[in-house]
Amino acid sequence: xxxxxxxxxxVLSGLFLASSSxxxxxxxxxxxxxxxxxxxxxxxxxxxxxxxxxxxxxHYMDAKPSFIMRAARADLVVSVGLELExxxxxAMISGARNPKIMPGQEGSLxxxxxxxxxxxxxxxxxxxxxxVHPDGNPHFMLDPVRAGKLALVVAKRLTxxxxxxxxxxxxxxxxxxxxxxxxxxxxxAAIKKAGIKQIFTYHKTLSYFLQRMDVNAVGYIEPKPGxxxxxxxxxxxxxxxxxxxxxxxxxxxLYETAIPKRIQKEVNGMKVASxxxxxxxEPDVNSLYSLYESLVKSLQ
Amino acid sequence: xxxxxxxxxxxxxxxGQAQDxxxxxxxxxxxxVGEYGTKAGSQANDKFVPRxxxxxxxxxVDHLFDARVSAAAHQENGQAMFEVHEAYISxxxxxxxxxxxxxxxxxxxxRLNRFHQHEWPFISVPKVQSTFFDDEGLFDSGVEVSYLxxxxxxxxxxxxxxxxYVYGHAHNAGTKPISPLAWMxxxxxxxxxxxxxxxxxxxxxxxxxxxxxxxxxxxxxTGKLRKGKVLRFFWxxxxxxxxxxxxxxSEEISTGAYFYPQYGFDNGITLGMRVDYLTVNSLRDASxxxxxxxxxxxxxxxxxxxxxxxxxxxxxxxxxxELQPQAAESNEVVEFQxxxxxxxxxxxxx
Numbered sequence: 001x002x003x004x005x006x007x008x009x010x011v012l013s014g015l016f017l018a019s020s021s022x023x024x025x026x027x028x029x030x031x032x033x034x035x036x037x038x039x040x041x042x043x044x045x046x047x048x049x050x051x052x053x054x055x056x057x058x059h060y061m062d063a064k065p066s067f068i069m070r071a072a073r074a075d076l077v078v079s080v081g082l083e084l085e086x087x088x089x090x091a092m093i094s095g096a097r098n099p100k101i102m103p104g105q106e107g108s109l110x111x112x113x114x115x116x117x118x119x120x121x122x123x124x125x126x127x128x129x130x131x132v133h134p135d136g137n138p139h140f141m142l143d144p145v146r147a148g149k150l151a152l153v154v155a156k157r158l159t160x161x162x163x164x165x166x167x168x169x170x171x172x173x174x175x176x177x178x179x180x181x182x183x184x185x186x187x188x189a190a191i192k193k194a195g196i197k198q199i200f201t202y203h204k205t206l207s208y209f210l211q212r213m214d215v216n217a218v219g220y221i222e223p224k225p226g227x228x229x230x231x232x233x234x235x236x237x238x239x240x241x242x243x244x245x246x247x248x249x250x251x252x253x254l255y256e257t258a259i260p261k262r263i264q265k266e267v268n269g270m271k272v273a274s275x276x277x278x279x280x281x282e283p284d285v286n287s288l289y290s291l292y293e294s295l296v297k298s299l300q
Numbered sequence: 301x302x303x304x305x306x307x308x309x310x311x312x313x314x315x316g317q318a319q320d321x322x323x324x325x326x327x328x329x330x331x332x333v334g335e336y337g338t339k340a341g342s343q344a345n346d347k348f349v350p351r352x353x354x355x356x357x358x359x360x361v362d363h364l365f366d367a368r369v370s371a372a373a374h375q376e377n378g379q380a381m382f383e384v385h386e387a388y389i390s391x392x393x394x395x396x397x398x399x400x401x402x403x404x405x406x407x408x409x410x411r412l413n414r415f416h417q418h419e420w421p422f423i424s425v426p427k428v429q430s431t432f433f434d435d436e437g438l439f440d441s442g443v444e445v446s447y448l449x450x451x452x453x454x455x456x457x458x459x460x461x462x463x464x465y466v467y468g469h470a471h472n473a474g475t476k477p478i479s480p481l482a483w484m485x486x487x488x489x490x491x492x493x494x495x496x497x498x499x500x501x502x503x504x505x506x507x508x509x510x511x512x513x514x515x516x517x518x519x520x521x522t523g524k525l526r527k528g529k530v531l532r533f534f535w536x537x538x539x540x541x542x543x544x545x546x547x548x549x550s551e552e553i554s555t556g557a558y559f560y561p562q563y564g565f566d567n568g569i570t571l572g573m574r575v576d577y578l579t580v581n582s583l584r585d586a587s588x589x590x591x592x593x594x595x596x597x598x599x600x601x602x603x604x605x606x607x608x609x610x611x612x613x614x615x616x617x618x619x620x621x622e623l624q625p626q627a628a629e630s631n632e633v634v635e636f637q638x639x640x641x642x643x644x645x646x647x648x649x650x
Contacts, residue, residue, distance in 0.1 A: 060529040062648045064496055065454040065489035072397065072448055087608070091647035097392045097399050097448050127609060226529075226607070228567060254528055256566070 025162050028067075028074040028101075030085050031058050032279040033141040034111065036288045038078055040176045041154045045165045051092075054280025057254045058084050059131065059226070063091035071096035074107065075161055078154065081112025082138035106160055114153045115140045118207050130224030142277060143208035144187070144292050148180035183289065187296040188213050194300040199248045200237065200263075202255040205277050209295055218244055221251070221259055229259050241267045250298060252277045273298045324359040327643030331418040335617075338632040348636075349375050354385065354416060358644075365391050368405075370416075374436075381471065385416070385439055397448045404441040408458045409485040409502040411520040411538050413437040421536055421560060423615050423637040427578045427595050428556025432516060432542050434468030438504075440481055454489040464506050467514065475509040482506070489650075495533065497523045498650055511547040516540055522650065534562040534572075553582040562603075570603040576619075592624040599635075608648075610640040 025046045029035035035050035042048065051067050052058050058080065071077060071092055079085055093101060093108075100107035117136025125132050140146045155173035159166035191213045199210070202221040210217050219240050223233040240246070241263065249260040249272045257274055264270040275298045276285045285291050334348030352374035361367045370386040388403025408414055412429050417436055425435045442462025449455045464481035465474030487500045502518040523535035539557040546552075556579070562572030576597035583591040601615035617633040 056526075057528050060526065062524065062526070062650045064650050065456070065487070065498060066491065066496070068448065069454050069489075072450075086647075088648045091649050094392050094399070095448070095649075097395075097397045099393055099396060102393060127607070131607075 025075045025158065026073055027076045027078060027158075028070050030077075030079040030089065031141070033288060033291070034078050034080060036279040036286075036291075037111075037141070037147060037150060037176075038154055038158075040288065041151050041169055041173045042158055043168065043172055045162065045168060046158065050280075054276070054278045054282075054285070055253070059087070061085070061088045063088045063095055065095075067092045068095040071101060072098050074098065074101055076107045076109060076157065077101045078109045078111065078157075080138050080141065081110035082117060082135045082140075083133050084112075084138035106157070109154070109157045111150050111153065112136075112138060112140070114150060115146050118211065119204065130222070131226030133225075137204055137207050139205045139277070140208050141288070142206060142292075142295070143212050144180040144184045144288070145212060146208060147288055148177035151176040151180075179289065183292060184212055187292060190296060191215060191299045196248060196299050198244055198246050199250055199299075200241065200246055200260075201249070202251045202260070205252045205254075206250060206275075206295070209292070213296070213299065215299060218246060221249070221255070221263075234259060234263060238263055238266045241270060247271060248273065248299070250275050253281045254278075322359060324357065325644035327356050327641055329354045329356070329416065329418045329641045330639065332638045333423060333635065334637070335424070335633050335635045338634060339630075342631055342633065344631075344633045351375060352417060354418065356386075356644075361389065364393055365389050376471075383471070397450065398445065399447075400443065400445040402443045404439060405444070406437055406439045407442075407460060407462065407481070407483050407504075408444050408446065409483045409504055410518050410540075411500070411522060411536060418639045418641075421534065421562060422572065422574050422599065422601055423613050423635045424599065424617055424633075426538075426556075426558035426574065427576045427597060428538065428540055428558055431554070431556060431578060432540055436469055438468060438481070440464065440466070442481070454487075456487040458485040458487070459483070464508070467506055467508060477509050478507040478511065479505070494527075495523060495525045496650070497521060497535075508547075511545075513543075513545045515543040524650070530566055531562075531564045531570075534560075534564065534570075536560045551582065552580060554578065554580045562601075568605045568607075570601075570605065572601045572603065574599040574601065592622065594620075594622045596620050596622075609642075611637070613637040 025042065027038050027042065027046050027048045029038055029048055029050045031052050032050045032054045035048045038046060038048045049070055051070065052061060079089055102108060117140065119137040121132055121134060125134055151173040155169040158169045196215060198216050198218045200219040200221065201217050204220060204225060206217065219237050221229050223229060247269050249263065249270065251257050251260050251272060251274045253274055253276050257272055260272045264272050276282050276291060276294055279285055279288060279291050285294050330353050331351045332348065333351040335344045336346050337344035352372045354370055354372040356370040358368040367389045368386055371382065371384045373380055373382045384404065386405045388401045388405045390399065390401035392399040406413055412420060413433060440462035442460055444458060444460030446456055446458035449457060460483050462481045464477040467481065483502065483504045485500055485502045487498060489498050500520040502520065504516040507513040518538055518540040520538045521535065524531060525533040537557065537559040542554045544552045544554065556577060558574055558576045560572055560574040562570050564570045577594065579594045583593050585591050597617055597619040599615050599617045601613055604612045613636060615635045617635055619631040620628055622628040
């Protein structure tokens with residue numbers, strides 16, 4: 001009887017070990033855009049989980065115990081960095097008590113460390129300037145070209161964690177990068193043809209995308225990053241829109257359209273469009289490619 | 301004079317730089333509170349004062365350890381007192397799933413006791429907190445270990461032990477207890493749609509040098525519903541039962557609780573209502589008959605939070621004390637508070 005039980009135990013242990021050794025890498029991403037990038041590179045050889053959903057702003061989260069649970073079992077945590085997640089990610093990492101994902105370890109990848117950021121504040125900065133990111137604008141995932149380059153960074157890190165799949169990751173990353181580079185050219189041409197050169201946005205979320213597409217954001221609904229609009233600021237935007245002949249306000253889907261619509265009423269021909277800035281914000285925005293396409297459509 | 305100089309030195313260091321190149325982060329939290337009684341004979345302070353000015357320093361010590369020091373100046377009986385709140389070393393890098401700290405810290409049980417007073421969601425101290433743990437909560441020198449269990453659901457087990465020479469707020473060294481202060485906290489987590497809840501169970505035990513024994517059991521619940529940058533709904537509550545035996549006396553059983561639901565509007569404005577209740581269950585009259593007694597409060601509160609670094613609050617506290625056969629006594633107090641933080645960005649625990 002004991003012998004039979006031992007045999008069953010050995011078989012079960014063997015199955016468990018076999019399943020463990022062939023398990024996909026467990027990757028936790030802080031945003032859906034980062035998760036989409038990791039998925040594009042890792043394919044079926046990684047299991048990616050995004051901590052925030054497509055309708056959640058990574059600026060404003062808590063280190064939820066459910067996040068801690070995910071991080072405790074992760075092989076890799078991929079974050080945006082540039083202080084986007086500073087309010088909760090350190091607490092989550094500490095709470096997870098997982099040595100693999102501690103800062104500086106192979107299991108911690110901060111994408112912001114691998115890009116050249118825009119809008120790095122010059123001179124003295126203080127909170128008087130709103131939610132300023134001292135190391136630059138963290139919304140670089142909305143630039144298809146930067147996302148392409150980051151795919152190679154992700155492939156390198158996944159390869160370090162699962163060397164046997166390195167060729168697969170690199171092939172996927174190269175294909176993703178080529179697709180993004182090609183797409184960026186086509187999208188920029190389409191927007192140029194549409195003739196839109198100047199717009200307003202709500203927050204500085206679209207800076208990277210707009211720079212890539214050669215469109216200028218000449219005003220923001222927020223008077224300062226993270227600060228709600230005041231009546232005087234709205235009046236100054238109305239005046240500015242009339243002077244500069246701005247005809248479009250893109251409102252990132254995380255923000256309300258009420259104030260942009262108030263401006264629309266005061267400016268002839270002004271259009272207001274709510275646009276997704278995160279994968280998963282809308283049912284058909286399920287990859288970075290479809291996210292960029294959706295943004296391009298809003299400018300046509 | 302020495303105290304003031306030290307305070308200025310710390311303030312200078314703290315505000316000079318939020319983070320240096322060794323990872324040292326510094327911040328200063330200021331908690332200004334005013335309270336005014338609206339009835340004759342009220343015991344309200346009737347003044348507006350800085351309740352505390354707390355300086356916090358935290359950084360990695362090396363590749364294994366982190367450390368934190370916080371010191372606060374606060375008002376006590378009309379005098380500004382200065383004291384070290386926290387001075388501990390910790391690590392989450394040595395053993396998988398384990399985090400520990402050694403030194404002086406706020407003991408990790410319940411909800412309010414785990415947070416500094418300036419981080420609390422309301423102005424005044426709930427009666428159950430002030431009666432069972434003192435206004436600021438229990439902090440002491442000892443060791444605390446927490447373990448994230450490898451279960452399919454979130455279960456964090458924290459246990460600790462500290463000197464226990466004093467219990468609650470004291471400015472003396474105390475005396476060696478019969479049994480040190482020991483505590484345990486179990487935390488779990490569940491979601492109902494977008495609404496997240498963290499329930500917790502606590503146990504606290506202590507027997508002082510004179511034989512005064514305390515044994516407490518509590519349940520805490522925190523709930524959050526966040527929509528974008530707005531904390532649309534927030535819930536915080538604690539329920540405690542205490543067995544208290546004074547030296548040479550008989551056992552007294554008390555039960556207390558507070559409940560605080562809060563609704564958040566889009567523009568940083570919040571509206572909340574705290575309900576407090578405390579009773580001595582074991583109170584008997586000379587004939588052995590149970591005496592009806594309670595202390596309760598209703599505290600509606602209006603808040604404005606322009607950013608995560610500042611808070612303005614206005615509340616009205618209606619308190620009632622009942623001890624039959626005497627007539628119930630009531631007290632009404634208007635409270636207001638301004639808190640702000642300079643320096644490093646605080647991480648958001650759930």
